[in-house]
Amino acid sequence: TTHSIAVFVGSLRKASINRRLALAVQRLAPEDMRFVFVPIDGLPLYNQDFDDGYPAACQALKKQVEQADALLFVTPEYNRSTPGVLKNAIDIASRPWGTNSFAGKPAAVIGASIGSTGSALAQQHLRNVLAYLDVPVLAQPEVFVQFRSDDLIDGEGRIASEDTRKFLQQFVDRYAEWVARHVR
Numbered sequence: 429t430t431h432s433i434a435v436f437v438g439s440l441r442k443a444s445i446n447r448r449l450a451l452a453v454q455r456l457a458p459e460d461m462r463f464v465f466v467p468i469d470g471l472p473l474y475n476q477d478f479d480d481g482y483p484a485a486c487q488a489l490k491k492q493v494e495q496a497d498a499l500l501f502v503t504p505e506y507n508r509s510t511p512g513v514l515k516n517a518i519d520i521a522s523r524p525w526g527t528n529s530f531a532g533k534p535a536a537v538i539g540a541s542i543g544s545t546g547s548a549l550a551q552q553h554l555r556n557v558l559a560y561l562d563v564p565v566l567a568q569p570e571v572f573v574q575f576r577s578d579d580l581i582d583g584e585g586r587i588a589s590e591d592t593r594k595f596l597q598q599f600v601d602r603y604a605e606w607v608a609r610h611v612r
């Protein structure tokens with residue numbers, strides 16, 4: 429059976445190292461995993477007034493999440509937390525009250541940064557948010573990728589380091605098991 433994965437990349441920039449990490453994971457994933465990159469750049473800033481009549485772009489986001497079997501969050505670290513654009517998308521899909529689109533979907537959180545912490549603190553914040561949203565997040569392996577050199581992963585998701593490739597393959601294998609275990 430095919431599993432569809434809704435991928436959230438928490439960076440909007442073209443050369444994003446997190447987008448490249450997401451593409452690398454997609455390349456390593458088994459045939460039966462279909463990655464759907466969820467656009468978050470066209471969303472309005474969440475406003476609780478939306479709950480009286482949800483904007484079309486927000487409804488479309490919720491539908492994309494609901495149609496997915498599983499979630500993959502690939503987050504940069506901005507000032508020791510997740511970027512606002514990613515939190516905004518999560519807030520939108522979690523509402524209106526009582527219609528949290530994420531509930532019960534298996535997920536993983538990974539990320540990359542320039543610094544030696546590899547986005548670890550952003551990921552930890554995100555795990556806290558997802559716990560509240562009733563999302564079972566894969567605990568291990570944690571993936572904190574440090575881009576010491578910008579060509580670690582290229583724009584097509586090709587990985588220059590054999591160690592990094594092996595490590596990410598281990599992650600993907602565990603993630604695939606995690607998804608299969610939660611999806612009927």
Ligand code: FNR
Nearest residue numbers: 439441444445446447504505506507508541542543
């Ligand atoms: C950063 N960066 C950063 N890195 C880090 O390791 N810890 C941090 O707290 C921060 N804080 C931070 C704040 C802001 C506003 C910016 C713009 C950047 C650096 C960050 O890791 C780097 O810009 C990455 O390239 C961002 O990921 P993308 O956009 O390449 O995916």
